[in-house]
Amino acid sequence: xxxxxxxxxxxxxxxxxxxxxxxxxxxxxxxxxxxxxxxxxxxxxxxxxxxxxxxxxxxxxxxxxxxxxxxxxxxxxxxxxxxxxxxxxxxxxxxxxxxxxxxxxxxxxxxxxxxxxxxxxxxxxxxxxxxxxxxxxxxxxxxxxxxxxxxxxxxxxxxxxxxxxxxxxxxxxxxxxxxxxxxxxxxxxxxxxxxxxxxxxxxxxxxxxxxxxxxxxxxxxxxxxxxxxxxxxxxxxxxxxxxxxxx
Ligand code: PEP
Numbered sequence: 001x002x003x004x005x006x007x008x009x010x011x012x013x014x015x016x017x018x019x020x021x022x023x024x025x026x027x028x029x030x031x032x033x034x035x036x037x038x039x040x041x042x043x044x045x046x047x048x049x050x051x052x053x054x055x056x057x058x059x060x061x062x063x064x065x066x067x068x069x070x071x072x073x074x075x076x077x078x079x080x081x082x083x084x085x086x087x088x089x090x091x092x093x094x095x096x097x098x099x100x101x102x103x104x105x106x107x108x109x110x111x112x113x114x115x116x117x118x119x120x121x122x123x124x125x126x127x128x129x130x131x132x133x134x135x136x137x138x139x140x141x142x143x144x145x146x147x148x149x150x151x152x153x154x155x156x157x158x159x160x161x162x163x164x165x166x167x168x169x170x171x172x173x174x175x176x177x178x179x180x181x182x183x184x185x186x187x188x189x190x191x192x193x194x195x196x197x198x199x200x201x202x203x204x205x206x207x208x209x210x211x212x213x214x215x216x217x218x219x220x221x222x223x224x225x226x227x228x229x230x231x232x233x234x235x236x237x238x239x240x241x242x243x244x245x246x247x
Pocket of ligand 1: 010164168169170171208209210211229230231232233
């Protein structure tokens with residue numbers, strides 16, 4: 001069984017130190033709602049500061065380089081992120097896959113680097129609108145995941161999968177709960193086939209794409225939905241915790 005509902009905020013390229021008050025407010029609210037696991041992925045520049053300010057919530061990163069160190073100007077390694085206080089790394093977000101041309105192989109290497117540095121991984125996947133319209137969403141997403149997921153013996157503890165249809169991210173368009181559950185059931189089957197019944201069943205599968213306080217209850221109640229990856233609505237404590245309270 002996949003444990004507590006997991007609600008993760010992805011601040012993307014948003015936030016200066018002025019946002020630390022939101023992180024503190026999220027942390028205080030999370031301490032009152034322990035049946036939900038809450039985490040934040042602020043930009044690199046705030047990871048250490050958020051880590052120092054909070055007690056309850058998990059702090060993670062939005063990406064990492066696959067290497068340990070070296071001449072990679074502007075990149076950040078998983079080891080550095082762990083040193084800054086990150087406990088997980090989001091890899092394979094569509095804004096990296098599409099916007100930065102990241103291949104499945106690179107995403108898998110990044111996931112492996114995060115695991116090797118002792119962190120957990122949130123692996124994103126999702127189809128674009130033409131792929132869904134062509135009736136190929138399930139085939140695409142399961143193929144993308146198969147090629148991006150690393151081998152691991154402890155997937156249940158350390159892996160989370162986030163299904164985020166590209167056409168739903170930041171657009172206000174959600175997938176229907178039936179479509180979400182259909183995809184999550186296929187992802188579950190794949191996880192069990194890759195990692196075995198016990199580990200594959202324990203991996204949490206999050207939905208992401210325009211999750212807001214007013215639609216969160218229905219989405220989070222859908223079959224095989226174990227939480228949410230939240231972009232825009234994670235930027236204020238009120239809206240983010242409105243989603244967490246719906247879980
Ligand atoms: C995301 O990019 O991970 C995301 C889900 O964004 P939003 O909630 O803004 O659609």
